[in-house]
Amino acid sequence: xxxxxxxxxxxxxxxxxxxxxxxxxxxxxxxxxxxxxxxxxxxxxxxxxxxxxxxxxxxxxxxxxxxxxxxxxxxxxxxxxxxxxxxxxxxxxxxxxxxxxxxxxxxxxxxxxxxxxxxxxxxxxxxxxxxxxxxxxxxxxxxxxxxxxxxxxxxxxxxxxxxxxxxxxxxxxxxxxxxxxxxxxxxxxxxxxxxxxxxxxxxxxxxxxxxxxxxxxxxxxxxxxxxxxxxxxxxxxxxxxxxxxxxxxxxxxxxxxxxxxxxxxxxxxxxxxxxxxx
Numbered sequence: 319x320x321x322x323x324x325x326x327x328x329x330x331x332x333x334x335x336x337x338x339x340x341x342x343x344x345x346x347x348x349x350x351x352x353x354x355x356x357x358x359x360x361x362x363x364x365x366x367x368x369x370x371x372x373x374x375x376x377x378x379x380x381x382x383x384x385x386x387x388x389x390x391x392x393x394x395x396x397x398x399x400x401x402x403x404x405x406x407x408x409x410x411x412x413x414x415x416x417x418x419x420x421x422x423x424x425x426x427x428x429x430x431x432x433x434x435x436x437x438x439x440x441x442x443x444x445x446x447x448x449x450x451x452x453x454x455x456x457x458x459x460x461x462x463x464x465x466x467x468x469x470x471x472x473x474x475x476x477x478x479x480x481x482x483x484x485x486x487x488x489x490x491x492x493x494x495x496x497x498x499x500x501x502x503x504x505x506x507x508x509x510x511x512x513x514x515x516x517x518x519x520x521x522x523x524x525x526x527x528x529x530x531x532x533x534x535x536x537x538x539x540x541x542x543x544x545x546x547x548x549x550x551x552x553x554x555x556x557x558x559x560x561x562x563x564x565x566x567x568x569x570x571x572x573x574x575x576x577x578x579x580x581x582x583x584x585x586x587x588x589x590x591x592x593x594x595x596x
Contacts, residue, residue, distance in 0.1 A: 342394050342405040346382045349375025352442070353418040354595065355410075356382045357426025359447075359577075360524065361488075361509040361517060363389035366423065370580060373588055378595055381415070383426075387516025389508070396468065398516060399425075399523035403432055416440040419595060423447040424577065425524050427542075434540075435532040444540040445594055447587075448577050451560045452528040465526055468519050476518050485510045495577035497547075498584075505578070534563040541568045541594055543587060545575040 346364060354374060356367045364382035371380045385402055387393035394401055406429075410416060419442050420430040427449020434441055455461045479487070488509040492502050509517075542561070546553055550571060561567050570590060575582035 341392075342386045342398075342402045343383050344391060345384075345409075347379065348382070349378055349380045351378040352595070353415050354378045354380050355415065355418050355420050356380060357420070357422035357429050358384065358388075359424030359426055360521060361388060361512050362423075362505070363508055365389075365508070366505075366578075366580065367421075369584065370421075370588065370591065374591060374595060377592075378419075381418075387513035387520065389511060393513040393516045396519050397523055398520040399429075399527065403429065403436075406433065407437065410440070417442050419443050419445065421445045421447070421591070422449060423580065424449055425453075428453065428524060428527065428529070431529050431533055431536070431540075432527065434536045434538060435529060435534075438535045438537055441538050443538050443594065444536070445591060446540065446542045447579050448543070448545045450556075451530045451533050451564075454525040454528065455530070455560070456556060457525065463528060466522050468522055473518050473522070477514060484514070496581055497574070497576045498578070498581040501578065501581040530560060530563060533561070534565065536564060537566070539566050539568070540564060541570065541590070543579050543590055544569055544571050545577050545579050545582070546571050546573055547576045 348371065356364065356371065358364055358366045363384040367380075367382050371382060374380060384391055385398075387398065410418070410433075416437075416439075420433065422428070422430040422445075424447070427444075427446035428451065430444050430446060431449070431451055434444055450456060452461075454466070476484070485506070489502075489506045492506045492509065496502050496505055540561075542557065544553055544557055553571065557569050561569070572579045572583040572586055580587045
């Protein structure tokens, strides 16, 4: 323990980046200015924000999160998603970050909505990157709010999947979610590193969260930077349906982009984020 603390102190002295960790997440802090909390998508670490942080940390203080079970972080017990949310609320209060901007991709965007709907007076604004209020409504035909149990046939199948098959599944899904071929390997390696139970049960946590009514409580401005795959028509209908109860929302569509908008349309993405922050 003493050696670990000493190592962290040395790192802090040699770098302008601070590090905070607890059971459900760790956070790296860099830059100066108004705070921005950056939440990665499912299976990803805070590294997905490296290019974004390189730019916005010039004008903003960035808090870059990685959640338990992803990267080299130890997993936590279920409910994974709810625990992260509660720990974040505590961290935000303790560090006086209630006036922050939230920038979240995918499940990180859903988490942003959850935090803001539970705490309507908090935060300056939200920037969501291809994120939904109710993922299950998109992924499950005829979804009627039924709760998905952790113990189901698909979960058991994925838990028993060989490492080779698990990696093959992730490699294929990344090709669908990111058009930028240079980033596909980076994303697949990140997802393959994830704790298997977190990957399966955490995803179920996300599917069981339906915020479509709750987001009516959010009074702060919300901007969504949306992918256009598979087509603009389909995506527009999805977002209009998901966010019809959100009082103040602006949806901007990234042309020829899959789920990882920050990689498929990096220049456009950074331009929008910087304009919103400034």
